Amino acid sequence: AQSVTQLGSHVSVSEGALVLLRCNYSSSVPPYLFWYVQYPNQGLQLLLKYTTGATLVKGINGFEAEFKKSETSFHLTKPSAHMSDAAEYFCAVSDQTGANNLFFGTGTRLTVIP
């Protein structure tokens, strides 16, 4: 069984400040991990994903995430927040068969303060 926990349903940062969105997962098998972003009234867009190999993954829009197996975490970071980063962010996990659905966290709403 797999699940994802996102700590903090709402995060506010100042423009230019560090963004840190937390994600912890539970999986009985080696996981694939994803971060998606959702803008109002839109579907989900993939930011980045971890499958195998390098544990630090770089994605679009300057975001990156690090897979830490010992901590069962996959936190999303960005060095400097931009106003356009304001959105809902979802962490998701799947197993490595590639056949199953993604299990989503409850989401974190990021607000960027000018």
Add this chain to the structure above:
Amino acid sequence: GAVVSQHPSRVICKSGTSVKIECRSLDFQATTMFWYRQFPKQSLMLMATSNEGSKATYEQGVEKDKFLINHASLTLSTLTVTSAHPEDSSFYICSARDNRASAGELFFGEGSRLTVL
């Protein structure tokens, strides 16, 4: 990248009518598609897994007769909300897995906002 298109993006209907939402993979084939429902300020709730050429697999608590899913081709899945009621008003999102991909990534449609009056 792979593109999934949903139509319509917004629909308003009267109580008791049926509404069909389409989910198309535009540049890839998808044996498997997923339908989700999203309530305001909440995460995605998986409703069903749509499999091309076979019956959909519904999640517990989702009424099969109310939410009809048809996956007639490798590029199209449809969700029909039958006899819609105001409580069915929601944001419905589909996703599809590229048959060629092995890394589990899903591609999402833009979502369809249903309002039942």
